[in-house]
Amino acid sequence: MLRITPRRLVDQVKFFSKFKKGLTKTKETLVGNIKKAVGLAAKVDDDLLDKIEQILIESDVGVSASLKIIENLKKKVASDNIKDPEEVTTALKAEIMAIVRSDRNPATLSSDGLTVWVVMGVNGTGKTTSVGKLAKFFSDQKKETMIAACDTFRAAAVDQLEVWAERSGVQFIRAKDGTDPAAVAFDAATSAKARGVDILIIDTAGRLHTKTHLMAELAKINKVVAKVVPEKNIKSKLILDGTTGQNGLSQVKFFSEAVGGIDGLIVTKLDGTAKGGVVIAIAEEMSVPIDFIGLGEQIDDLKPFDPESYVAALFE
Ligand SMILES: Nc1nc2c(ncn2[C@@H]2O[C@H](COP(=O)(O)OP(=O)(O)O)[C@@H](O)[C@H]2O)c(=O)[nH]1
Numbered sequence: 001m002l003r004i005t006p007r008r009l010v011d012q013v014k015f016f017s018k019f020k021k022g023l024t025k026t027k028e029t030l031v032g033n034i035k036k037a038v039g040l041a042a043k044v045d046d047d048l049l050d051k052i053e054q055i056l057i058e059s060d061v062g063v064s065a066s067l068k069i070i071e072n073l074k075k076k077v078a079s080d081n082i083k084d085p086e087e088v089t090t091a092l093k094a095e096i097m098a099i100v101r102s103d104r105n106p107a108t109l110s111s112d113g114l115t116v117w118v119v120m121g122v123n124g125t126g127k128t129t130s131v132g133k134l135a136k137f138f139s140d141q142k143k144e145t146m147i148a149a150c151d152t153f154r155a156a157a158v159d160q161l162e163v164w165a166e167r168s169g170v171q172f173i174r175a176k177d178g179t180d181p182a183a184v185a186f187d188a189a190t191s192a193k194a195r196g197v198d199i200l201i202i203d204t205a206g207r208l209h210t211k212t213h214l215m216a217e218l219a220k221i222n223k224v225v226a227k228v229v230p231e232k233n234i235k236s237k238l239i240l241d242g243t244t245g246q247n248g249l250s251q252v253k254f255f256s257e258a259v260g261g262i263d264g265l266i267v268t269k270l271d272g273t274a275k276g277g278v279v280i281a282i283a284e285e286m287s288v289p290i291d292f293i294g295l296g297e298q299i300d301d302l303k304p305f306d307p308e309s310y311v312a313a314l315f316e
């Protein structure tokens with residue numbers, strides 16, 4: 001099921017149960033309502049498929065993905081002569097899988113030296129917590145890990161991150177209040193390189209895309225890090241709050257424009273929302289892949305996005 005690293009069966013079971021538990025609300029709404037509609041349907045007809053389309057759209061799957069799924073379902077119903085409404089659920093699962101499928105290994109680091117992830121997003125999306133969880137993830141993978149707190153607006157954010165760093169035993173670089181975040185990022189990259197670190201994860205302050213100077217600051221962070229690390233090893237990771245569903249998607253465009261491309265997304269708080277269908281919308285509409293998903297507040301609650309586990313968690 002998993003492509004991340006060879007895991008023992010018990011780890012795989014734990015990994016999947018985290019997906020299952022975290023996605024419960026989405027499962028209940030999205031798949032729960034579809035199963036209800038299928039259960040009530042006497043036959044497979046346009047009424048049933050229209051109802052399913054409506055449920056998909058209402059569950060933040062997005063208009064584009066929903067239309068595609070239904071169009072393909074209609075073809076499948078005709079070509080396979082599907083008469084039993086229950087079989088529609090199986091076909092639907094396959095269509096969703098076709099959209100979210102990916103061969104990407106989100107935890108891949110550069111094979112030639114230091115990789116730097118610059119973590120960005122609007123306020124409160126879960127940047128700092130995700131950085132802390134990522135540090136734990138990579139240190140569990142036996143990677144030499146460093147985190148840098150470049151949120152120089154909020155001293156509390158720096159302290160918060162230090163606690164996470166201590167918990168996972170990774171190296172930590174802190175910004176002094178009011179210092180230039182780019183200067184801190186540069187120091188961190190220089191020190192990470194000197195110490196033979198595999199991955200440096202940089203936490204940044206929350207910012208709205210309308211604040212031009214703050215968006216420019218992100219570009220500056222990337223630029224100074226590039227003085228120390230080859231550009232291809234610097235990855236911009238955008239944190240999206242899963243509870244905002246479709247509404248969060250415009251952030252991808254703005255942040256991407258600011259930094260010249262987002263490498264991957266981290267979608268947080270999927271445990272607290274029924275809007276987890278947004279994962280399907282992202283896979284269909286965005287050219288940026290989902291790397292990790294947040295499924296809770298604990299340190300082990302950020303998981304590499306595994307499409308098969310996602311779909312299985314919703315349907316099983
Ligand atoms: N339930 C849940 N809460 C999360 C998740 N990720 C972050 N949070 C919470 O969201 C709030 C804001 O997180 P924080 O990392 O400080 O956001 P930042 O402002 O983007 O740095 C905190 O209360 C976190 O515990 C998640 O995956 N699930």
Ligand SMILES: [Mg+2]
Pocket residue numbers: 127128129151157204205206
């Ligand atoms: Mg923060």
